[in-house]
Amino acid sequence: MPSNLAVQPAMHSVRVWRGTGEGAFRRYDVPASQNQTVLDLVTYIQRVLDPSLSYRFACRVGMCGSCAMTVNGRPRWTCRTHVAKVAAEGEIVIAPLANMPVVKDLAVDMRAFFDKWALAKGAFAPSDDATADFAVVAPGSPERREADAAIECIGCGVCYAACDVVAWNPDYLGPAALNRAWTLVNDVRDRGQSERLLAVAGDAGCHACHSHESCRTYCPKSLNPTASIAGLKRAVARAVVGGTL
C-alpha cells in the first residue's frame, strides 16, 4: 500500500462559499480518494451532496483556465491542484476568485476582466491587406522572443484575482490585459502601437503596477506579467522621450 494513503483522512472537511455578494461558507464532508483534485471535491459536492452549487469548469486538465477559484486563500486552477497539496494545511476552504463580482457560489462575473483586454487594445491591428503575402518574423528576433515569453496566457483570471493594485484601483487594467498588450507591442506587423501605448499608460495602466509580482507568483502558466508591464513602462518612456507619443 502506498505510504501516502496511511496519512490521508477518509473524509475531507471542505468549506465552500455559497451565495452571491451576501453569503457564507458551508461545510461539506467529501470522501477522500487518491490523486484527488480540488475540482474533484467541488464536482462531488455538486453531483452528490448539493446540486444547487454553481461553479465553472470545462476541460479538467489545465488547458481551458475556467476552473480558477480561491483555494485556502490563494487563487489556483482547481483542476491542477491536488487535494494532498492543500489538505496538509488542515481544512480546505474554496471561495470564488477575488477582485470580481460573484455571480453565484464559485462562479464570478469576468466581464470587467475581459473588457479591460479591449481597453488595453489587446486586439491585433493589421497593416497588410488580406491578399498580402505572409509576414516573416524571425523566431530569434528580440521582439519575437519578448512576445513568446508572454504569449501563452489563456485568460483564466488568476493574476487579476491575485493583484493588489486591482483590489485598490478598480480601473486598473490588470496583469493579464497589460501582458496581452505587451505581446502586441512586440508584434512587428501591428500598426496600432501609438493608440495602444496611450491606452496602457497612466494611472489605470502600467504605471500603477507596484511590482509586487503576485501575478507572477500565482500564474498557472508560469508567465511573468510584471516583466511585461515593466516592458510597457519602458516602451511608453521611449515613445515619450522620442516624441512619438
Add this chain to the structure above:
Amino acid sequence: MTDARTASQVRFEARLWLAQRASAMVLALCVVVHLATIVLAVRGGLSAAEILERTRGSVAWLFFYALFIAAVAVHAPIGLRTIIAEWLGWRGRSLDLAVALFAVLIAAAGLRTVLGLYA
C-alpha cells in the same frame, strides 16, 4: 476625455515616472556617500562642530548636498502623489499642485540647510 487630453496626461505620467527613476538613481548614490561619511568620517562623536568643520567652505559638499536635495525634491513628491491617489483617492490637478508645492517646500528648506552648512 479627449484623445489630445489623454495623450498629454500620458506624456505627463511617463515623464513623472522617468523623473522618479532618474532621481532614484541619484539618491542611491547620494545615500551611500552620506551614510559612508557618517560611519567613516566621525572621529570625536557625531557633533555639529565636527560636521561644520567638514562642510564649511567646501564647494564639493555644497554641490553634493544640493544635488541630494534636488533629487529628494523630485523623488519624494512623485511618490507621495501616487500614495495619496491610491490611499485617499485624491487625484487630478489639485493634487498635482499640492505635491508641486511640497516639492518647492523640500527644495527651499533643504537648500537653506545646505547653505547653512557651507557658510
